[in-house]
Amino acid sequence: MGCRPIAEPHDGAPQRKPGCSSRHLEPSASIPSPEPLNLYAPTGARASRIDVSEDPYEYCVREFGDPLPVVPPTVERVERMMAGFDPSQVIGRIPPCYGEATVEKIAANAVMAGCEPSMMEVLLPVVRAACDERLNLHGVQGTTHFSAPLIIVNGPLRRRLGFACGQNVFSNVARANSTLGRALQLILRNLGGAAPDGIDMSTLGNPGKFAYCIGENEEESPWEPLHVELGFRPDQSTVTLFCGEAPHGVSEHFARSAKGVLKAIARSLATVWSYRACMRHEALVVLGLEHVRTIHRDGFRKQDIRDFLFNNTGIPLRAYDDADGEGISQMHSYREITIDGERCYQKFRSPESIGVVVAGGGAGKFSAVVGSWATGPRGSQRVTYPCP
Amino acid sequence: MSITLVNPCNEQKPVASYAPRLQTLAGKTIALLDISKPGGNVFLDRLETLLLAHCSVAHVVREIKPTYTKPAPEQLLEKLRTVDAVVEGLAD
Numbered sequence: 319m320g321c322r323p324i325a326e327p328h329d330g331a332p333q334r335k336p337g338c339s340s341r342h343l344e345p346s347a348s349i350p351s352p353e354p355l356n357l358y359a360p361t362g363a364r365a366s367r368i369d370v371s372e373d374p375y376e377y378c379v380r381e382f383g384d385p386l387p388v389v390p391p392t393v394e395r396v397e398r399m400m401a402g403f404d405p406s407q408v409i410g411r412i413p414p415c416y417g418e419a420t421v422e423k424i425a426a427n428a429v430m431a432g433c434e435p436s437m438m439e440v441l442l443p444v445v446r447a448a449c450d451e452r453l454n455l456h457g458v459q460g461t462t463h464f465s466a467p468l469i470i471v472n473g474p475l476r477r478r479l480g481f482a483c484g485q486n487v488f489s490n491v492a493r494a495n496s497t498l499g500r501a502l503q504l505i506l507r508n509l510g511g512a513a514p515d516g517i518d519m520s521t522l523g524n525p526g527k528f529a530y531c532i533g534e535n536e537e538e539s540p541w542e543p544l545h546v547e548l549g550f551r552p553d554q555s556t557v558t559l560f561c562g563e564a565p566h567g568v569s570e571h572f573a574r575s576a577k578g579v580l581k582a583i584a585r586s587l588a589t590v591w592s593y594r595a596c597m598r599h600e601a602l603v604v605l606g607l608e609h610v611r612t613i614h615r616d617g618f619r620k621q622d623i624r625d626f627l628f629n630n631t632g633i634p635l636r637a638y639d640d641a642d643g644e645g646i647s648q649m650h651s652y653r654e655i656t657i658d659g660e661r662c663y664q665k666f667r668s669p670e671s672i673g674v675v676v677a678g679g680g681a682g683k684f685s686a687v688v689g690s691w692a693t694g695p696r697g698s699q700r701v702t703y704p705c706p
Numbered sequence: 707m708s709i710t711l712v713n714p715c716n717e718q719k720p721v722a723s724y725a726p727r728l729q730t731l732a733g734k735t736i737a738l739l740d741i742s743k744p745g746g747n748v749f750l751d752r753l754e755t756l757l758l759a760h761c762s763v764a765h766v767v768r769e770i771k772p773t774y775t776k777p778a779p780e781q782l783l784e785k786l787r788t789v790d791a792v793v794e795g796l797a798d
Contacts, residue, residue, distance in 0.1 A: 365713045368710070368711045371708040371709075378711070382714050390711055391711050391712045392709060393710050393712055396712040417715070417716025417718065426712040456777060457775035457776055508716065692775050696772065696776070697773070
């Protein structure tokens, strides 16, 4: 029919298409077939050495940092960081570009992040967890959504390595939280290829992409910590990764009962992802200590908290009267419940869609809600790994 | 005075070749891959109409990824290897 060729080789299409179909293999006209990546080799190549004659801080920021200065990964520093480990051992391959995360590469990024060498015993399980297929880092790294992996540290290792669990837990309070969180983010970028001006297509981003790491305040919690709930022993240490948005604060300074506090949190949970979107997302509730005391005083355990939030988080049916809007077209799959006499659609699939941890300082009746990305087998699932 | 650094970045640079380019659409079998984001079918429905009406393609095959959050599963890729060209509809 005389149609023009639909495309010529090297037709000007971008070499890299970020997002859901990012091109992971660079095209080359001279090579007849792609060499498949071996995703299962137990050992990998040693890292190359780079001789730098200019200011190493400027070089590192330009070539492989986040935009903040990093500690230059000198040979001596990296060797100190990986002492006792096999430098060639592959811990995982970081999607979407599947860069080999050897111990040596991980150590180089840990040096840049400012980690102390003892941090490797936590960082290696964190990298393993990040590469777990259930976490679906491939999708998280390319999405336009806000999500970034939040690290939650549990067990005795928190205190031994100095992880903060109290006041300012989400921010700049402790070297351990900040450097572990930053090391993971540098690895995602330098080995996974998630450059924030390229494959990482997040529309608005997330301040957690500098560092996103908290410890559970187990000492001041009356309940089982997260890892014990999941079947680990109290004397074990674990890292849990949950891909989520930045924390959304919930103030409730006047309620004097568990139900009063939890209803305020339920109102924030109702807005996770988008107000009218139900059944497809999850959340992590980070309970501050003053709220914990009020809730515990009324006899609630963590499971009671989850159950109450599950049964009291919903969207009134009247919110679906608009002609269009996110969440409306999936109404047929929603479950109707009654909350305080009002017909609602239930927000979450199950009580287990709501994670509960205790963290933060002793003053202030605040908690936080961290909303998820897409969840379940088709999205990102929370994963927990033990530390040796 | 220079300093030696350990390269912290991915040093594997896998490469792939382009598939042979089609010289014409006439008589070809074209797959339209919906990644299952909202609205993808609107774009691909229109494209199917145009391909059949104006380009004399022999067949249009419609496929859909189970989820846009992950790479296409192997079985789906196998199906796509049997057609002459694939058009993937991205995003919302």
